Amino acid sequence: EAGVTQSPTHLIKTRGQQATLRCSPISGHTSVYWYQQALGLGLQFLLWYDEGEERNRGNFPPRFSGRQFPKYSSELNVNALELEDSALYLCASSLTPQTEAFFGQGTRLTVV
Amino acid sequence: KNEVEQSPQNLTAQEGEFITINCSYSVGISALHWLQQHPGGGIVSLFMLSSGKKKHGRLIATINIQEKHSSLHITASHPRDSAVYICAVFKGAQKLVFGQGTRLTINP
Numbered sequence: 001e002a003g004v005t006q007s008p009t010h011l012i013k014t015r016g017q018q019a020t021l022r023c024s025p026i027s028g029h030t031s032v033y034w035y036q037q038a039l040g041l042g043l044q045f046l047l048w049y050d051e052g053e054e055r056n057r058g059n060f061p062p063r064f065s066g067r068q069f070p071k072y073s074s075e076l077n078v079n080a081l082e083l084e085d086s087a088l089y090l091c092a093s094s095l096t097p098q099t100e101a102f103f104g105q106g107t108r109l110t111v112v
Numbered sequence: 113k114n115e116v117e118q119s120p121q122n123l124t125a126q127e128g129e130f131i132t133i134n135c136s137y138s139v140g141i142s143a144l145h146w147l148q149q150h151p152g153g154g155i156v157s158l159f160m161l162s163s164g165k166k167k168h169g170r171l172i173a174t175i176n177i178q179e180k181h182s183s184l185h186i187t188a189s190h191p192r193d194s195a196v197y198i199c200a201v202f203k204g205a206q207k208l209v210f211g212q213g214t215r216l217t218i219n220p
Binding site: 033035042043044045048056058090092098099100101102103105106 | 155200211212
């Protein structure tokens with residue numbers, strides 16, 4: 001069974017542009033989580049989607065947004081990119097909000 | 113003070129040694145994750161536990177809810193165990209709070 005898949009694996013954008021990152025959860029998983037790992041920093045919680053709705057978000061500006069589609073795949077959008085947005089963005093999914101989350105390999109976003 | 117503290121931050125050991133990584137947290141939690149992050153960033157979930165002890169192969173994770181402490185043990189360590197190990201706690205509403213990670217290096 002396929003795990004959590006993220007695309008693209010690498011993304012290079014210039015400051016001010018928009019980035020779109022995609023995540024396909026494990027089949028049947030309804031909860032999708034997004035995390036940011038900036039260089040030298042730990043993982044930070046970004047967003048949680050469940051059953052198509054945004055359920056919780058971390059301390060990030062509104063430039064970071066996303067959505068979850070009917071079959072539970074998800075998209076993270078980052079608008080007006082800043083240099084400090086350069087990071088590894090990880091997606092995870094779980095069967096229900098109470099069960100173990102499984103992580104994708106991440107998208108490395110570089111803003112130049 | 114971080115809500116999740118791991119120790120040590122860096123650990124170097126020889127192949128075969130018994131490894132212990134500790135995690136202390138200061139908030140009420142519903143569950144705790146141990147994650148393994150390989151060079152390049154890929155993360156693997158090792159354990160999710162809310163009480164007691166879990167074992168998977170050479171890995172053992174324990175948690176003491178009263179003392180707000182968890183440990184990850186690796187028996188008969190091997191160079192392929194070299195990675196960053198991250199403790200993360202569920203702090204309500206599915207918000208995971210992460211420790212800073214422990215960088216483990218196992219030398220042959």
